[in-house]
Amino acid sequence: xxxxxxxxxxxxxxxxxxxxxxxxxxxxxxxxxxxxxxxxxxxxxxxxxxxxxxxxxxxxxxxxxxxxxxxxxxxxxxxxxxxxxxxxxxxxxxxxxxxxxxxxxxxxxxxxxxxxxxxxxxxxx
Numbered sequence: 001x002x003x004x005x006x007x008x009x010x011x012x013x014x015x016x017x018x019x020x021x022x023x024x025x026x027x028x029x030x031x032x033x034x035x036x037x038x039x040x041x042x043x044x045x046x047x048x049x050x051x052x053x054x055x056x057x058x059x060x061x062x063x064x065x066x067x068x069x070x071x072x073x074x075x076x077x078x079x080x081x082x083x084x085x086x087x088x089x090x091x092x093x094x095x096x097x098x099x100x101x102x103x104x105x106x107x108x109x110x111x112x113x114x115x116x117x118x119x120x121x122x123x124x125x
Contacts, residue, residue, distance in 0.1 A: 020033055
């Protein structure tokens with residue numbers, strides 16, 4: 001029960017202390033070395049958190065891009081199905097970015113305002 005857990009906890013602390021003391025460079029105290037290792041661990045932990053946040057932002061951006069592409073493909077497919085185009089030609093085509101002379105997605109009045117806003121902030125995401 002509780003006595004065994006306390007014993008394992010004490011042994012773990014002892015093993016950690018011995019590892020710190022055994023790995024310390026000459027000329028440094030055990031306390032200084034422990035503080036150095038704690039700072040290194042904290043730095044690695046912070047780097048891990050920053051990388052995780054960047055990856056979460058990238059996943060969010062990719063999900064938004066996927067939703068936009070699916071919405072555009074669905075709109076294109078629906079419009080194609082309602083016209084008299086033969087079925088084999090009615091499949092959605094790859095969505096191409098507008099040419100330089102065309103309106104950008106931010107300025108395209110056919111897009112809903114919330115999508116235009118997303119496109120205007122796309123680079124920030």
